Amino acid sequence: xxxxxxxxxxxxxxIALLTIASLAACSSGAAxxxxxxxxxxxxxxxxxxFTVLSANExxxxxxxxxxxxxxxxxxxxxxxxxxxxxVAQADVVQKVTxxxxxxxxxxxxxxxTAMVRPDGDLGAADLVLDYKSALTDxxxxxxxxxxxxxxxxxxxxxxxxxxxxxxxxxxxYNKKIFAELGIxxxxxxxxxxxxxxxxxxxxxxxxxxxxxxxxxxTRLIGMYAYRLVGPEAMTAIRDDKAKLTDxxxxxxxxxxxxxxxxxxxxxxxxxxxxxxxxxxxxxGEAAMKYDGTWLLSNINDPAQNKIGEDNIGFMPxxxxxxxxxxxxxxxxxxxTAFAMNPKSYGPKVGAWLKCIAENYGSQAxxxxxxxxxxxxxxEVPDLPVTTAAIQEQVASVDETVLWFEALMDxxxxxxxxxxxxxLVTGQLSAxxxxxxxxxxxxxxx
Amino acid sequence: MKRVFGDRKTIIILLAPTLVxxxxxxxxxxxxxxxxxxxxxxxxxxxxxxxxxxxxxxVQDPAGxxxxxxxxxxxxxxxxxxxxxxxxxxxxxxxxxRKGSAFIRTAVFFPxxxxxxxxxxxxxxxxxxxxxQGPVNDVLNFLGLGSVEFLASTVGTMGVALxxxxxxxxxxxAVLLYTGLLDIPDEVIESARxxxxxxxxxxxxxxxxxxxxxxxxxxxxxxxSTLKVFDSLLALNGGGPGTTTAPLTLYMYRTAFExxxxxxxxxxxxxxxLLCLVFTLAVFRSTSKKSAEA
Numbered sequence: 155x156x157x158x159x160x161x162x163x164x165x166x167x168x169i170a171l172l173t174i175a176s177l178a179a180c181s182s183g184a185a186x187x188x189x190x191x192x193x194x195x196x197x198x199x200x201x202x203x204f205t206v207l208s209a210n211e212x213x214x215x216x217x218x219x220x221x222x223x224x225x226x227x228x229x230x231x232x233x234x235x236x237x238x239x240x241v242a243q244a245d246v247v248q249k250v251t252x253x254x255x256x257x258x259x260x261x262x263x264x265x266x267t268a269m270v271r272p273d274g275d276l277g278a279a280d281l282v283l284d285y286k287s288a289l290t291d292x293x294x295x296x297x298x299x300x301x302x303x304x305x306x307x308x309x310x311x312x313x314x315x316x317x318x319x320x321x322x323x324x325x326x327y328n329k330k331i332f333a334e335l336g337i338x339x340x341x342x343x344x345x346x347x348x349x350x351x352x353x354x355x356x357x358x359x360x361x362x363x364x365x366x367x368x369x370x371x372t373r374l375i376g377m378y379a380y381r382l383v384g385p386e387a388m389t390a391i392r393d394d395k396a397k398l399t400d401x402x403x404x405x406x407x408x409x410x411x412x413x414x415x416x417x418x419x420x421x422x423x424x425x426x427x428x429x430x431x432x433x434x435x436x437x438g439e440a441a442m443k444y445d446g447t448w449l450l451s452n453i454n455d456p457a458q459n460k461i462g463e464d465n466i467g468f469m470p471x472x473x474x475x476x477x478x479x480x481x482x483x484x485x486x487x488x489x490t491a492f493a494m495n496p497k498s499y500g501p502k503v504g505a506w507l508k509c510i511a512e513n514y515g516s517q518a519x520x521x522x523x524x525x526x527x528x529x530x531x532x533e534v535p536d537l538p539v540t541t542a543a544i545q546e547q548v549a550s551v552d553e554t555v556l557w558f559e560a561l562m563d564x565x566x567x568x569x570x571x572x573x574x575x576x577l578v579t580g581q582l583s584a585x586x587x588x589x590x591x592x593x594x595x596x597x598x599x
Numbered sequence: 600m601k602r603v604f605g606d607r608k609t610i611i612i613l614l615a616p617t618l619v620x621x622x623x624x625x626x627x628x629x630x631x632x633x634x635x636x637x638x639x640x641x642x643x644x645x646x647x648x649x650x651x652x653x654x655x656x657x658v659q660d661p662a663g664x665x666x667x668x669x670x671x672x673x674x675x676x677x678x679x680x681x682x683x684x685x686x687x688x689x690x691x692x693x694x695x696x697r698k699g700s701a702f703i704r705t706a707v708f709f710p711x712x713x714x715x716x717x718x719x720x721x722x723x724x725x726x727x728x729x730x731x732q733g734p735v736n737d738v739l740n741f742l743g744l745g746s747v748e749f750l751a752s753t754v755g756t757m758g759v760a761l762x763x764x765x766x767x768x769x770x771x772x773a774v775l776l777y778t779g780l781l782d783i784p785d786e787v788i789e790s791a792r793x794x795x796x797x798x799x800x801x802x803x804x805x806x807x808x809x810x811x812x813x814x815x816x817x818x819x820x821x822x823x824s825t826l827k828v829f830d831s832l833l834a835l836n837g838g839g840p841g842t843t844t845a846p847l848t849l850y851m852y853r854t855a856f857e858x859x860x861x862x863x864x865x866x867x868x869x870x871x872x873l874l875c876l877v878f879t880l881a882v883f884r885s886t887s888k889k890s891a892e893a
Contacts, residue, residue, distance in 0.1 A: 245856070247859055248857070251641055251642060420729065422727065422729025422730075430731070568853070568857065568858075572838070576841040579752065579840060581752065581753070
């Protein structure tokens with residue numbers, strides 16, 4: 155050993171020790187981070203601005219809040235001016251974690267699904283406002299549709315998000331192509347397979363499928379499982395009362411792999427992005443598309459929709475023979491989590507919250523055709539035909555289910571979505587797909 | 600001048616500003632990251648000291664081990680291609696094109712200045728299938744073969760990633776190695792030729808040994824950059840299909856920033872640093888042996 159190296163080694167060890175010591179000091183400080191009690195009225199301190207942190211990808215929210223600031227919420231905006239900050243959807247967890255640890259969370263912010271749950275990083279630190287008690291105190295709890303609040307509570311375990319969207323998911327289909335080939339709306343999965351075969355033989359792509367985004371594929375697995383195993387299918391997995399390796403779940407993965415194998419998703423679907431898949435459906439190249447009702451903004455845009463809005467039907471995912479689930483159980487979601495910081499929930503922020511709850515529903519529906527989970531207090535005339543039909547559908551839904559990964563932890567969600575491309579290309583069997591996923595869920599429980 | 604550099608105080612005064620910056624921007628973050636690898640948590644949840652648990656976790660983590668292999672396989676193949684193609688190009692510049700090589704040198708070097716993400720998107724569209732089919736599948740169709748969805752398979756994605764890396768960087772290594780070849784005195788080449796060494800024998804016995812130092816530097820340089828590959832594989836296929844082409848860097852990024860596990864993320868970063876160190880030392884050792892034998 156070279157004796158001259160000893161001081162260097164000592165220096166390096168010293169730096170490492172110092173680092174560890176400073177981190178250890180840090181740990182106690184960070185653990186103390188906690189929010190104020192959000193149970194009673196606006197108890198925080200108003201910030202200088204009503205800053206809303208939203209995703210770059212979601213321009214509708216910023217546009218509609220701006221419209222409210224210039225209209226129905228003018229007084230609130232004058233008292234506490236609205237400001238926007240944006241973040242890429244993929245960086246939400248990182249950004250919000252950093253902002254929260256620096257005590258710099260904006261008044262109203264987007265957050266990761268797992269973060270706002272009671273045991274999540276924000277939930278455990280008491281950094282998310284309980285909207286139920288806040289809106290009740292403000293006297294506007296009735297402005298949230300019961301279906302929307304129940305969906306939010308199911309996903310996040312508490313009422314910590316505002317329903318800027320309220321989406322049902324199902325299969326959009328091209329009525330003209332169905333009529334041309336004499337296809338009736340499929341009520342069972344077997345009928346869906348027959349319809350797909352007819353469509354493929356006629357030269358159409360049965361399903362426009364955005365495999366690059368992965369979730370459109372995992373949604374199909376989830377829906378098949380809900381129809382076969384029943385509406386408690388994914389709750390049972392969360393509560394460890396069933397395993398994804400049980401027959402019904404494996405059959406669900408196999409069913410989707412078979413759809414891909416038969417070529418019903420079209421050529422190159424694994425690398426197709428959502429915009430290209432939407433384009434394939436709205437130009438009449440593909441006959442069906444499983445999607446959420448957020449697709450309405452594309453359907454209502456004549457520049458994108460070349461098949462005409464009258465030509466689009468919307469049906470639920472069909473029933474599976476012998477399954478315990480029903481075709482009337484619609485998958486629903488209330489958009490991304492949008493929380494409020496209890497520390498900055500003062501009277502002026504409370505006024506903004508009240509104004510949003512009372513006016514966002516009408517504003518978003520009239521302006522962008524977006525169906526939200528807020529009550530629509532003003533009649534919106536001349537609604538596009540598909541929007542009107544879906545709004546009616548939303549109102550008539552009694553029972554909802556969640557989506558495949560809704561109750562999974564972040565890592566398992568990521569695994570479900572990254573491995574699905576291996577499943578649908580035959581590189582991973584349905585058994586292995588489900589067993590790897592179950593293993594991840596068990597490890598992160 | 601000698602007096603100035605012989606003065607200890609002067610040396611300290613001249614070095615101090617740069618050294619302080621270097622320590623603040625390089626040494627401290629590295630040490631900080633090293634320290635973090637013994638903790639679990641994040642800035643919001645707080646950190647808990649877990650000793651060597653993160654290292655034990657990595658050894659038993661199938662996703663971590665898979666990423667480690669992806670990094671190693673990619674680095675070995677990418678480096679081999681970059682150096683072999685670069686060296687062949689350098690030989691072409693020096694012995695075939697000679698003084699007329701300037702244009703070819705520039706043209707082959709050009710992709711190096713393009714952003715890797717742009718190159719990845721370009722190659723993605725080259726191999727696309729479906730409505731916007733790319734030229735690669737057009738050629739396959741022209742030859743009577745069916746279209747292939749390259750990015751749907753691990754081998755296909757890795758192949759495209761390697762082709763992309765070679766295409767964009769071989770020009771750089773060609774120029775680097777070209778400068779090494781230019782340093783070989785003409786007289787040595789001439790006398791070897793007079794002695795009857797031509798073609799492959801000339802390259803093997805004269806050119807290769809004389810350009811060994813720059814070749815070794817290139818190999819180390821290439822290994823260290825390809826082991827840290829991130830943006831190109833992320834932009835090409837997001838580390839997919841599945842996570843089969845996700846290198847350590849991508850796994851580290853996801854662990855630290857998507858799952859907010861800073862401690863385990865730092866452990867993965869440390870593994871990557873050790874890997875770079877091991878590769879560099881291995882190349883150094885093998886060459887120092889060769890030099891000693893020579």
